[in-house]
Amino acid sequence: MALLLLSVVLIGVLSTLPSPSLSLSRFSPVDYFLVNCGSPSDSLDQANRLFLGDPKSSSPWFFHLVDPNPVPGAPDIYRTASAFSKPYKYVFPVRDRGTHVLRLHFNRFRSSAFDRSDVEFHVLIDGFVVLSNFTGGHGAAIKEFFIWVDKDEVVVHFLPTTRTKIGFVNAIELLSSPKDLIPDVAHFVGNGEVVDFEGLNHQALEVAHRLNVGGPKITPFNDSLWRTWVPDDEFLLSSSESEMVYSTGRIQYREGGVSREVGPDNMYSSARVIRSVNQSVSNISMTWVLPVVRGHDYLVRLHFCDIASISLGLIYFNVYLNGVLVYENLDLTRIVNEVLASPYYVDFIVEDNGLQIMNVSIGPSNYSLPHAVDGILNGIEVMKLNNSMGSLDGEVCAGFLLRSWPRGNIGLLVPLIALMCLLLGISLVKHMRAIQVSSTVAWTKLPTDGKEVFEKQAASQIAEKI
Ligand SMILES: *[C@@H]1O[C@H](CO)[C@@H](O)[C@H](O)[C@H]1NC(C)=O
Ligand SMILES: *[C@@H]1O[C@H](CO)[C@@H](O)[C@H](O)[C@H]1NC(C)=O
Ligand SMILES: *[C@@H]1O[C@H](CO)[C@@H](O)[C@H](O)[C@H]1NC(C)=O
């Protein structure tokens, strides 16, 4: 009897937590490469993922750097870097068509090689300029991009800006994105109007902001797609009056609705809300002010999940971007098919207005009810779209940058052997996935100057959490 009671209590406790069994049925990308640049040995990152070593090359202009004074506690992948004083490219064979996520990790540590020569380089991914005149910044930085792939390979080029400069990278992640992550259609906001925008998934995107509204930082360990979400406090307009809410209940991901890969439980479990005061609808609104760069349109993804209302059908509010009413009387209950705590997101493309800031506001609407929650927001993602030159960084196109280095310095050869190995690799990986082997397959480096070809991919580089 006591045992029965205990298990009933346990079930009760468990059902209020995010289900562990659900989080174990994790997203498993078809293409998945993690490279620990600058070191021939494999290393784990903070999310326990195995980054495979990057063998040394015989080229005198490709070298490995090791941080002589690593920051205590810094992940191993930030202690080494590959550096190049001539154009260098990493080639990843891919099997999946569609959107891929590419993360480049940079940590410009103190090193005699960095001190002797200037760091300045461009990075191109599949014909898009993603970084130009980049100097590596200060401290560890992750640059994250979404790229549409309809070829058999993804090529990442590192081009030092001149013969006296060098480029570097500490780690590279390339994974195929869940199919529902970047849709084709969004709402375009320009000239005070909202119209349809098609072809979103064929743009190159760079993550500019990813905020967990009303909640703590979420690290890659706790995100279904190894993303980082930062708290929103510094972006919230101080005059905004809002209340933070946090839910310990389960987030109701619905079949056909927003998936956990679009937004993790931890993000949807916290929010900021506007509540009615003194039996009347509040007239305040919440505003976030986000810095953006001139010369680019931006994708703004707003995440909603009603974790605050006491019952269905009580929540209505308006959404404004840069002062334009972009969504009137958003009725969360109807949108999520009458399920409380069920997530929803909406995408807007905001036209460049030259102001270098983007305002996101949530406020009560004409339908808002007294005694209710009259506005909620759980997460904000802001992504930069490539400009008309195919660049995410500067008014320059990839072809122009490639031509700045004399031909011959950039290996253009696609060795047949790589293709053969790839085909072999595919069947091997398929087999390994089927039998759920948890070890990794190393890729090998071909001795081609200025180029690294990844022939095989690890079947399950995703080390288990817990
Ligand atoms: C993951 O999330 C849990 C609960 O939200 C938190 O306690 C834990 O510290 C997080 N872990 C990491 C590594 O961020
Ligand atoms: C709400 O009512 C209380 C008591 O009547 C009053 O002190 C307070 O100022 C009111 N608040 C607002 C925002 O009107
Ligand atoms: C909201 O209402 C209060 C009291 O009616 C008023 O003092 C305040 O100016 C209003 N604020 C806005 C932003 O309209």
Ligand SMILES: *[C@@H]1O[C@H](CO)[C@@H](O)[C@H](O)[C@H]1NC(C)=O
């Ligand atoms: C954004 O908000 C700030 C602060 O309220 C305001 O000064 C600015 O005019 C707003 N910009 C736009 C484009 O709405």
Ligand SMILES: *[C@@H]1O[C@H](CO)[C@@H](O)[C@H](O)[C@H]1NC(C)=O
């Ligand atoms: C709300 O209702 C008023 C009065 O009916 C109307 O003028 C206004 O356009 C409506 N919408 C908003 C967003 O205020």
Ligand SMILES: *[C@@H]1O[C@H](CO)[C@@H](O)[C@H](O)[C@H]1NC(C)=O
């Ligand atoms: C981004 O680049 C693609 C391909 O070069 C181009 O078709 C598209 O128009 C660009 N996007 C914008 C917003 O200019």
Ligand SMILES: *[C@@H]1O[C@H](CO)[C@@H](O)[C@H](O)[C@H]1NC(C)=O
């Ligand atoms: C990079 O720097 C060079 C030299 O300072 C400059 O001419 C060029 O416009 C810059 N390119 C970009 C895309 O900012």
